[in-house]
Amino acid sequence: MSSSPTAPLREVIDRILSLEIVRVTERAAVSAARMRGRGDEMAADQAAVDAMRRELGTLPIAGTVVIGEGERDEAPMLFIGEALGTGNGPKVDIAVDPLEGTTLCAKNMPGAIATMAMAEGGTLLCAPDVYMEKIAIGPGYPKGMIDLDAPPGENIAALARAKGVSPDEITALVLERPRHADLIAAVRKAGAAVRLITDGDVAGVIHTAEPETTGIDIYLGIGGAPEGVLAAAALRCIGGQIQCRLVLDTEEKRARAARMGIKDPRKKYALEDMVRGDCIFAATGVTDGGLLRGVKFGRGMIETETVVMRSVTGTVRRIRAQHRQAEKF
Numbered sequence: 001m002s003s004s005p006t007a008p009l010r011e012v013i014d015r016i017l018s019l020e021i022v023r024v025t026e027r028a029a030v031s032a033a034r035m036r037g038r039g040d041e042m043a044a045d046q047a048a049v050d051a052m053r054r055e056l057g058t059l060p061i062a063g064t065v066v067i068g069e070g071e072r073d074e075a076p077m078l079f080i081g082e083a084l085g086t087g088n089g090p091k092v093d094i095a096v097d098p099l100e101g102t103t104l105c106a107k108n109m110p111g112a113i114a115t116m117a118m119a120e121g122g123t124l125l126c127a128p129d130v131y132m133e134k135i136a137i138g139p140g141y142p143k144g145m146i147d148l149d150a151p152p153g154e155n156i157a158a159l160a161r162a163k164g165v166s167p168d169e170i171t172a173l174v175l176e177r178p179r180h181a182d183l184i185a186a187v188r189k190a191g192a193a194v195r196l197i198t199d200g201d202v203a204g205v206i207h208t209a210e211p212e213t214t215g216i217d218i219y220l221g222i223g224g225a226p227e228g229v230l231a232a233a234a235l236r237c238i239g240g241q242i243q244c245r246l247v248l249d250t251e252e253k254r255a256r257a258a259r260m261g262i263k264d265p266r267k268k269y270a271l272e273d274m275v276r277g278d279c280i281f282a283a284t285g286v287t288d289g290g291l292l293r294g295v296k297f298g299r300g301m302i303e304t305e306t307v308v309m310r311s312v313t314g315t316v317r318r319i320r321a322q323h324r325q326a327e328k329f
Ligand code: VTB
Pocket: 100, 101, 102, 175, 177, 198, 199, 200, 201, 202, 222, 223, 224, 225, 227
Protein backbone atom coordinates (compact mmCIF):
# COMPACT_ATOMS: atom_id res chain seq x y z
CA MET A 1 0.00 0.00 0.00
CA SER A 2 1.21 3.49 -0.73
CA SER A 3 1.56 5.97 2.08
CA SER A 4 -0.57 8.63 0.40
CA PRO A 5 -3.17 10.11 2.76
CA THR A 6 -5.94 8.94 0.46
CA ALA A 7 -4.62 5.41 0.25
CA PRO A 8 -7.26 3.84 2.50
CA LEU A 9 -10.05 5.08 0.28
CA ARG A 10 -8.42 4.39 -3.04
CA GLU A 11 -7.13 0.99 -2.20
CA VAL A 12 -9.61 -0.42 0.25
CA ILE A 13 -12.94 1.32 0.33
CA ASP A 14 -13.02 2.08 -3.26
CA ARG A 15 -12.16 -1.16 -4.96
CA ILE A 16 -13.39 -3.72 -2.52
CA LEU A 17 -16.32 -1.88 -1.07
CA SER A 18 -17.72 -0.88 -4.42
CA LEU A 19 -18.88 -4.46 -4.87
CA GLU A 20 -19.91 -4.78 -1.26
CA ILE A 21 -22.25 -1.81 -1.48
CA VAL A 22 -23.95 -3.36 -4.48
CA ARG A 23 -25.01 -6.22 -2.23
CA VAL A 24 -26.38 -3.74 0.25
CA THR A 25 -28.59 -1.86 -2.20
CA GLU A 26 -29.61 -5.13 -3.91
CA ARG A 27 -30.86 -6.55 -0.63
CA ALA A 28 -32.74 -3.40 0.25
CA ALA A 29 -34.31 -3.23 -3.21
CA VAL A 30 -35.45 -6.85 -3.16
CA SER A 31 -37.02 -6.47 0.28
CA ALA A 32 -38.79 -3.27 -0.77
CA ALA A 33 -39.91 -4.84 -4.04
CA ARG A 34 -41.85 -7.49 -2.13
CA MET A 35 -43.92 -4.58 -0.81
CA ARG A 36 -44.55 -2.98 -4.22
CA GLY A 37 -48.13 -1.98 -4.82
CA ARG A 38 -49.37 -2.81 -1.31
CA GLY A 39 -50.24 0.79 -0.55
CA ASP A 40 -48.17 0.67 2.62
CA GLU A 41 -45.30 3.15 2.50
CA MET A 42 -44.16 2.54 6.05
CA ALA A 43 -43.96 -1.22 5.62
CA ALA A 44 -42.08 -0.88 2.34
CA ASP A 45 -39.60 1.53 3.88
CA GLN A 46 -39.16 -0.67 6.95
CA ALA A 47 -38.44 -3.71 4.79
CA ALA A 48 -35.74 -1.81 2.93
CA VAL A 49 -34.27 -0.35 6.12
CA ASP A 50 -34.09 -3.76 7.83
CA ALA A 51 -32.40 -5.39 4.86
CA MET A 52 -29.96 -2.57 4.30
CA ARG A 53 -28.98 -2.41 7.95
CA ARG A 54 -28.50 -6.17 8.19
CA GLU A 55 -26.24 -6.20 5.16
CA LEU A 56 -24.28 -3.10 6.22
CA GLY A 57 -23.64 -4.80 9.55
CA THR A 58 -21.57 -7.48 7.83
CA LEU A 59 -19.21 -5.09 6.01
CA PRO A 60 -15.57 -4.82 7.12
CA ILE A 61 -15.82 -1.13 7.95
CA ALA A 62 -16.03 1.22 10.89
CA GLY A 63 -18.96 3.10 9.45
CA THR A 64 -21.04 5.98 10.73
CA VAL A 65 -24.40 6.96 9.32
CA VAL A 66 -24.31 10.66 8.38
CA ILE A 67 -27.40 10.66 6.18
CA GLY A 68 -30.02 8.21 7.37
CA GLU A 69 -33.57 7.61 8.39
CA GLY A 70 -33.63 10.48 10.86
CA GLU A 71 -32.23 11.48 14.18
CA ARG A 72 -31.72 9.02 17.00
CA ASP A 73 -34.94 9.89 18.81
CA GLU A 74 -37.13 9.41 15.72
CA ALA A 75 -35.46 6.52 13.89
CA PRO A 76 -34.61 3.26 15.62
CA MET A 77 -32.49 2.08 12.70
CA LEU A 78 -29.99 3.75 10.41
CA PHE A 79 -30.26 6.89 12.48
CA ILE A 80 -27.73 9.66 12.05
CA GLY A 81 -24.69 8.77 14.13
CA GLU A 82 -25.37 5.02 14.21
CA ALA A 83 -22.21 2.93 13.99
CA LEU A 84 -22.33 0.23 11.34
CA GLY A 85 -20.13 -2.56 10.07
CA THR A 86 -17.86 -5.00 11.86
CA GLY A 87 -15.62 -2.19 13.10
CA ASN A 88 -12.63 -3.90 11.51
CA GLY A 89 -11.84 -1.72 8.58
CA PRO A 90 -11.58 1.83 7.33
CA LYS A 91 -13.49 4.66 8.95
CA VAL A 92 -16.23 5.64 6.54
CA ASP A 93 -19.21 7.95 6.36
CA ILE A 94 -22.38 6.31 5.12
CA ALA A 95 -25.34 8.03 3.46
CA VAL A 96 -28.41 5.89 2.93
CA ASP A 97 -31.85 6.15 1.47
CA PRO A 98 -32.97 2.51 1.67
CA LEU A 99 -36.13 3.31 -0.25
CA GLU A 100 -36.04 6.54 -2.22
CA GLY A 101 -39.60 6.98 -3.39
CA THR A 102 -41.62 5.13 -0.75
CA THR A 103 -44.82 6.37 -2.37
CA LEU A 104 -43.65 5.17 -5.79
CA CYS A 105 -43.05 1.73 -4.31
CA ALA A 106 -46.32 1.60 -2.38
CA LYS A 107 -48.21 2.57 -5.53
CA ASN A 108 -45.99 0.44 -7.78
CA MET A 109 -45.12 3.45 -9.90
CA PRO A 110 -41.85 3.94 -11.83
CA GLY A 111 -38.67 5.22 -10.24
CA ALA A 112 -38.32 3.77 -6.73
CA ILE A 113 -34.71 2.91 -5.89
CA ALA A 114 -32.59 1.72 -2.96
CA THR A 115 -29.50 3.88 -2.72
CA MET A 116 -26.42 4.63 -0.65
CA ALA A 117 -23.03 6.31 -0.76
CA MET A 118 -19.86 5.77 1.19
CA ALA A 119 -16.88 8.04 1.69
CA GLU A 120 -13.92 8.50 3.94
CA GLY A 121 -14.86 9.34 7.54
CA GLY A 122 -15.67 13.01 8.05
CA THR A 123 -16.08 13.90 4.38
CA LEU A 124 -19.84 13.75 3.78
CA LEU A 125 -22.19 16.52 4.86
CA CYS A 126 -24.15 15.44 7.89
CA ALA A 127 -27.54 17.08 7.44
CA PRO A 128 -30.88 16.84 9.21
CA ASP A 129 -33.90 15.52 7.33
CA VAL A 130 -35.21 18.90 6.24
CA TYR A 131 -35.90 20.42 2.84
CA MET A 132 -33.10 21.56 0.61
CA GLU A 133 -33.05 23.98 -2.32
CA LYS A 134 -31.21 22.40 -5.24
CA ILE A 135 -29.94 23.18 -8.69
CA ALA A 136 -27.95 20.67 -10.74
CA ILE A 137 -26.58 20.19 -14.23
CA GLY A 138 -24.47 17.53 -15.88
CA PRO A 139 -20.76 17.54 -16.76
CA GLY A 140 -19.01 19.56 -19.43
CA TYR A 141 -20.04 23.07 -18.43
CA PRO A 142 -17.85 25.86 -17.03
CA LYS A 143 -17.68 25.88 -13.27
CA GLY A 144 -19.97 28.38 -11.58
CA MET A 145 -22.22 28.66 -14.63
CA ILE A 146 -25.39 28.02 -12.66
CA ASP A 147 -26.27 29.72 -9.42
CA LEU A 148 -28.89 28.73 -6.88
CA ASP A 149 -29.58 32.40 -6.20
CA ALA A 150 -29.96 33.52 -9.80
CA PRO A 151 -33.49 33.71 -11.25
CA PRO A 152 -34.45 30.46 -13.05
CA GLY A 153 -34.57 32.32 -16.37
CA GLU A 154 -30.93 33.35 -16.03
CA ASN A 155 -29.82 29.81 -15.29
CA ILE A 156 -31.79 28.49 -18.24
CA ALA A 157 -30.33 31.16 -20.53
CA ALA A 158 -26.76 30.47 -19.36
CA LEU A 159 -27.23 26.75 -19.86
CA ALA A 160 -28.73 27.17 -23.32
CA ARG A 161 -25.88 29.46 -24.35
CA ALA A 162 -23.24 27.02 -23.11
CA LYS A 163 -24.99 24.11 -24.80
CA GLY A 164 -25.28 26.06 -28.01
CA VAL A 165 -29.05 25.74 -28.25
CA SER A 166 -31.97 28.05 -27.75
CA PRO A 167 -33.78 27.98 -24.38
CA ASP A 168 -36.71 26.13 -25.91
CA GLU A 169 -34.43 23.13 -26.37
CA ILE A 170 -33.72 22.96 -22.64
CA THR A 171 -35.73 20.69 -20.34
CA ALA A 172 -35.84 21.19 -16.59
CA LEU A 173 -36.85 18.46 -14.16
CA VAL A 174 -38.93 19.64 -11.21
CA LEU A 175 -40.78 17.85 -8.41
CA GLU A 176 -44.51 18.40 -8.83
CA ARG A 177 -45.38 20.27 -5.66
CA PRO A 178 -47.49 23.39 -4.99
CA ARG A 179 -44.35 25.07 -3.62
CA HIS A 180 -42.89 24.98 -7.13
CA ALA A 181 -45.70 26.86 -8.91
CA ASP A 182 -43.64 30.05 -9.32
CA LEU A 183 -40.51 28.16 -10.28
CA ILE A 184 -42.34 26.18 -12.97
CA ALA A 185 -43.90 29.36 -14.35
CA ALA A 186 -40.49 31.06 -14.47
CA VAL A 187 -38.83 28.14 -16.27
CA ARG A 188 -41.60 28.07 -18.85
CA LYS A 189 -41.45 31.84 -19.25
CA ALA A 190 -37.74 31.46 -20.03
CA GLY A 191 -38.78 29.23 -22.92
CA ALA A 192 -37.71 25.89 -21.46
CA ALA A 193 -39.82 22.77 -21.06
CA VAL A 194 -40.60 21.34 -17.64
CA ARG A 195 -40.74 17.65 -16.90
CA LEU A 196 -42.55 16.95 -13.67
CA ILE A 197 -41.90 14.03 -11.34
CA THR A 198 -43.98 13.05 -8.34
CA ASP A 199 -40.98 11.75 -6.31
CA GLY A 200 -37.44 10.58 -6.73
CA ASP A 201 -35.08 13.50 -7.10
CA VAL A 202 -31.88 11.49 -6.53
CA ALA A 203 -32.48 9.86 -9.90
CA GLY A 204 -33.73 13.22 -11.14
CA VAL A 205 -30.37 14.87 -10.49
CA ILE A 206 -28.48 11.90 -11.95
CA HIS A 207 -30.55 12.26 -15.13
CA THR A 208 -28.91 15.64 -15.80
CA ALA A 209 -25.59 13.86 -16.34
CA GLU A 210 -26.87 12.11 -19.46
CA PRO A 211 -29.06 14.65 -21.25
CA GLU A 212 -28.82 12.85 -24.61
CA THR A 213 -30.44 9.77 -23.09
CA THR A 214 -32.76 11.28 -20.52
CA GLY A 215 -33.70 14.53 -22.21
CA ILE A 216 -33.07 16.34 -18.91
CA ASP A 217 -30.66 19.29 -18.84
CA ILE A 218 -31.19 20.77 -15.40
CA TYR A 219 -32.76 19.89 -12.07
CA LEU A 220 -34.40 22.69 -10.10
CA GLY A 221 -36.39 22.98 -6.91
CA ILE A 222 -36.78 21.98 -3.30
CA GLY A 223 -36.49 18.34 -2.23
CA GLY A 224 -35.18 16.43 0.74
CA ALA A 225 -31.71 17.17 2.15
CA PRO A 226 -30.74 13.49 2.44
CA GLU A 227 -31.57 13.03 -1.23
CA GLY A 228 -29.46 16.11 -2.00
CA VAL A 229 -26.34 14.68 -0.39
CA LEU A 230 -26.83 11.33 -2.12
CA ALA A 231 -27.30 13.03 -5.47
CA ALA A 232 -24.15 15.08 -4.86
CA ALA A 233 -22.23 11.86 -4.22
CA ALA A 234 -23.42 10.48 -7.54
CA LEU A 235 -22.42 13.66 -9.39
CA ARG A 236 -19.03 13.56 -7.72
CA CYS A 237 -18.53 10.26 -9.54
CA ILE A 238 -20.06 11.03 -12.92
CA GLY A 239 -19.38 14.74 -13.16
CA GLY A 240 -21.74 17.67 -13.06
CA GLN A 241 -22.50 20.57 -10.80
CA ILE A 242 -24.92 20.91 -7.92
CA GLN A 243 -25.58 23.72 -5.49
CA CYS A 244 -27.81 23.36 -2.46
CA ARG A 245 -29.01 25.19 0.61
CA LEU A 246 -30.77 23.68 3.62
CA VAL A 247 -34.20 25.11 4.34
CA LEU A 248 -33.82 25.89 8.02
CA ASP A 249 -36.89 28.04 8.45
CA THR A 250 -37.60 27.47 12.14
CA GLU A 251 -35.58 27.84 15.32
CA GLU A 252 -36.03 24.14 15.98
CA LYS A 253 -34.57 23.14 12.60
CA ARG A 254 -31.66 25.55 13.03
CA ALA A 255 -30.95 24.03 16.44
CA ARG A 256 -31.04 20.51 14.99
CA ALA A 257 -28.67 21.53 12.24
CA ALA A 258 -26.37 23.24 14.71
CA ARG A 259 -26.15 20.02 16.73
CA MET A 260 -24.86 18.36 13.57
CA GLY A 261 -22.16 20.95 13.20
CA ILE A 262 -23.87 23.30 10.74
CA LYS A 263 -22.74 26.77 11.74
CA ASP A 264 -24.17 28.86 8.92
CA PRO A 265 -27.86 27.99 8.34
CA ARG A 266 -27.91 29.93 5.03
CA LYS A 267 -24.79 28.36 3.59
CA LYS A 268 -24.83 27.65 -0.11
CA TYR A 269 -23.22 24.26 -0.57
CA ALA A 270 -21.24 23.42 -3.66
CA LEU A 271 -20.72 19.77 -4.55
CA GLU A 272 -17.31 19.79 -2.84
CA ASP A 273 -18.86 21.07 0.40
CA MET A 274 -21.29 18.17 0.55
CA VAL A 275 -18.88 15.47 -0.58
CA ARG A 276 -15.44 16.61 0.50
CA GLY A 277 -13.45 13.67 -0.83
CA ASP A 278 -13.72 10.57 -2.96
CA CYS A 279 -16.80 8.42 -2.65
CA ILE A 280 -18.65 5.46 -4.04
CA PHE A 281 -22.34 5.48 -4.87
CA ALA A 282 -24.80 2.71 -5.68
CA ALA A 283 -28.50 2.45 -6.51
CA THR A 284 -30.64 -0.59 -7.27
CA GLY A 285 -34.00 -0.32 -8.99
CA VAL A 286 -37.06 -1.30 -6.96
CA THR A 287 -39.68 -0.46 -9.57
CA ASP A 288 -38.83 0.01 -13.26
CA GLY A 289 -37.64 3.53 -13.96
CA GLY A 290 -35.63 5.74 -16.27
CA LEU A 291 -32.43 5.03 -14.37
CA LEU A 292 -32.81 1.36 -13.54
CA ARG A 293 -34.96 -1.69 -14.08
CA GLY A 294 -36.92 -2.80 -11.07
CA VAL A 295 -36.55 -6.11 -9.27
CA LYS A 296 -37.92 -9.09 -11.21
CA PHE A 297 -39.09 -12.17 -9.36
CA GLY A 298 -38.87 -15.39 -11.34
CA ARG A 299 -39.06 -19.06 -10.52
CA GLY A 300 -36.46 -19.54 -7.82
CA MET A 301 -34.58 -16.57 -9.13
CA ILE A 302 -34.52 -12.83 -8.53
CA GLU A 303 -33.06 -10.29 -10.94
CA THR A 304 -31.77 -6.89 -9.94
CA GLU A 305 -30.15 -4.00 -11.73
CA THR A 306 -27.69 -1.74 -9.95
CA VAL A 307 -25.59 1.20 -10.97
CA VAL A 308 -22.39 1.64 -8.98
CA MET A 309 -20.00 4.54 -9.39
CA ARG A 310 -16.53 5.41 -8.09
CA SER A 311 -15.32 8.98 -7.98
CA VAL A 312 -11.62 8.03 -8.02
CA THR A 313 -11.85 6.76 -11.58
CA GLY A 314 -15.29 7.97 -12.64
CA THR A 315 -16.17 4.41 -13.56
CA VAL A 316 -19.88 3.68 -13.82
CA ARG A 317 -20.84 0.02 -13.75
CA ARG A 318 -24.25 -1.41 -14.34
CA ILE A 319 -24.68 -4.76 -12.68
CA ARG A 320 -27.50 -7.01 -13.73
CA ALA A 321 -27.56 -9.77 -11.13
CA GLN A 322 -29.40 -13.05 -11.10
CA HIS A 323 -29.78 -14.25 -7.56
CA ARG A 324 -30.29 -17.98 -7.74
CA GLN A 325 -30.81 -18.56 -4.08
CA ALA A 326 -33.95 -16.50 -3.95
CA GLU A 327 -34.92 -17.91 -0.58
CA LYS A 328 -31.97 -16.11 1.00
CA PHE A 329 -33.46 -12.71 0.32
C1 VTB B 1 -37.97 14.55 -2.70
C2 VTB B 1 -38.07 13.24 -3.46
C3 VTB B 1 -38.29 12.07 -2.56
O1 VTB B 1 -39.22 13.56 -0.92
O2 VTB B 1 -36.74 14.67 -2.06
C4 VTB B 1 -39.16 14.68 -1.76
O3 VTB B 1 -36.90 13.00 -4.16
C5 VTB B 1 -39.21 15.95 -0.95
O4 VTB B 1 -40.20 15.94 0.03
O5 VTB B 1 -38.50 10.91 -3.33
P1 VTB B 1 -41.80 16.18 -0.19
O6 VTB B 1 -42.36 14.87 -0.70
O7 VTB B 1 -42.33 16.55 1.17
O8 VTB B 1 -41.99 17.25 -1.19
C6 VTB B 1 -39.42 12.32 -1.61
O9 VTB B 1 -40.66 12.41 -2.29
C7 VTB B 1 -39.40 11.18 -0.63
O10 VTB B 1 -40.31 11.34 0.37
